[in-house]
Amino acid sequence: MKKITQIVFALAFALFLVSCKNTKQKIQEHVSNYNNLSSIKGSGITSTTAKAFLDDNKIEIRIETNLEENDANKLAYKESFPDLLKEMIKNDQISPSLIAEGVKFDVYFLAYNNAILAQELVDQDELAVLEGTAKSKETAKL
Numbered sequence: 285m286k287k288i289t290q291i292v293f294a295l296a297f298a299l300f301l302v303s304c305k306n307t308k309q310k311i312q313e314h315v316s317n318y319n320n321l322s323s324i325k326g327s328g329i330t331s332t333t334a335k336a337f338l339d340d341n342k343i344e345i346r347i348e349t350n351l352e353e354n355d356a357n358k359l360a361y362k363e364s365f366p367d368l369l370k371e372m373i374k375n376d377q378i379s380p381s382l383i384a385e386g387v388k389f390d391v392y393f394l395a396y397n398n399a400i401l402a403q404e405l406v407d408q409d410e411l412a413v414l415e416g417t418a419k420s421k422e423t424a425k426l
Contacts, residue, residue, distance in 0.1 A: 373406075
């Protein structure tokens, strides 16, 4: 009976180890889910896609629009981009748990000709800023 218990425990432990996912597998799963399920609604948004860069522990998210590349659009979307990022975090399109594992999300908001209207690299520091939990830093003046 003792031997059977040891064998069952060893098999259960081996199954547990196999079922654990590493960060690269989680990145691939997140990108696949994002591309299959995610939609972002907003003025002028035509599509969104994610791409994994496993060697860099990075996920690139491209939000494509039918907007023109001009100064007015760049200014407007640079100002509203943090709100869009907050919404993406809330909807787990940008995953705080992956960021906690060291993954960075490089998010681009693009004009119809693929020119960048707004861009942000969301890592642990930027996530804290977006969630309002960042500690203020004061610089010493000499």
